[in-house]
Amino acid sequence: MEKKLNKRQYAYEVIRSRIIDGVYVPGQRIIIDQIAKEVGSSPIPVREAIHQLESEQLIEYKPNVGAVVHGINDDLYKETLHVLALLEGYATALSSKFITYEGIEKLKQYNQEMKDSLTNFELDKIGRLNRKFHNLIYSFCPNKLLLTNIQQMLDRLDTVRKSEFTFYPKRTPQSILEHEQIIESLCEEHDFRKIEELARQHKLNTLQAFNEQ
Template identity: 70%
Template sequence: MENKMNKRQYAYKVIRTRIVDGTYAPGQRIIIDQIAKEVGSSHIPVREAIHQLESDQLIEFKPNIGAIVRGIDNELYTETLHVLALLEGHATALSAPLITSKGIETLASINNEMKEMLENYELDKLGVLNREFHFHIYSFCPNNLLIKNIQETWSRLDIVRQAGFTFYPKRTPQSIEEHYTLIRLLKEHADSSEIEDYARKHKLLTLEAFKKRT
C-alpha cells in the first residue's frame, strides 16, 4: 500500500509539474502508458494521480479522447482570483502581528527592486518578485494549511501565462504603490481587519485589471 501510494504521489508530481511549467499545454492529451513507464508503475497509480489532478481542476476528461490538460477560461480565472483574494487577505492578517521588523525591511527591499525593474523595463522579473513579496509575508502566517492552499491556487494561475493571458499594463505601477501601503500598515501594526481588507482589495484590483486587459 505504501509503495502504491508513493508511486501515485510521484506520478501526480510529475504530471502536475509539467502542466504548471507549460511542458504539457492546454488541450494536450495525457498518455497513461507513457507516464506509467516513466515513473515505473502500473496504470493504476497513474490513473489515481490523474483523478486527483482532475479534482485540482488541472485535467479534464473528453469523450473518445481521455484525460487532457485543462485550459483556464475567463470565468474560471475570475473565480480563482476571487478565492485567492479571500485566502490572501486572511493570510496577510494572520501574519501581521507576527511579522518582524527585519521582515518588513525585506518587504521594502523586494518592492524597491520591483520598482527598479519596472523603471528599467525588466518586466520578466516582476512576476517572480511579486510572488516573493507576498510569500515573504505568508512565511509569518501560523496557518500552514492556509498557505498550502494559496500555493496550490497560485500554481493553477501559472497556467494562465502558458495559455497566453496577459495583464493590463497600467496595473503594475499601481500594484507596487499598493505594496508600499501594505508595508506601512504592517509596520504601524494597523488593525487586522484593515490589513485583511486592504490585502483582499489589492488582489481584486488585479482581477479588475485582467477584465480590462487589451
C-alpha cells in the same frame, strides 16, 4: 502499500510540475501508459495521480479522449481571483501578528527591486518579485491549510498566465504603491480588519486590470 503510495506521489509530482511549467498545455492529452513508463510503474498509480489532479482542477476527463490538461476560461479566471482575494487578504492579516522586523525590511527590498525592474522594463522579473513579496508575508502565516489552498489556486492560474504583470504592465506602478501601503500597515500594526481589506483590495485591483484590458 507504501511502495504504491510512493509511485502515485511521484507520478503526481511529474505530471503536476509539467502542467505548472507549461510543458503540458491546456487541452493536451495525458498518455497514461507513457507516464507509467517514465516513472517506472504500472498505469494504476498514474491513474490515481490523475484523479488527484482532477480534484485540483488541473486535469479533466473528456468523453472519447481521456485525461487532458484543464484549460481556464475568462469566467473561471475571474472567479479564481475573487476567491484568492478573500484567501490572501485573510492570510496577510494573520501574518501581521507574527511578521518580524527582518521580514518587513525584506519586503521593502523586494518592492524596491520591483521599482528598479519597472524602470528597466524587466516585466518577467517583476512578476517573480511580486510572488516573492507575497510568499514572504505568507511564510509568517500559522494556518498552513489556508496557504495550501492559496498555492493550489495560484498554480491553476499559472497554467495559463505565468505572471499577471506580463499581461497587465500598466498595473505594475499602482501595485508597487499598494505594496507600500501593505508594508506600512504591517509596520504600524494596523488592526486585523484594515490589513485584510488592504490585501484583499490589492488582489481585486488585479481583477479590475484584467477586465479593462
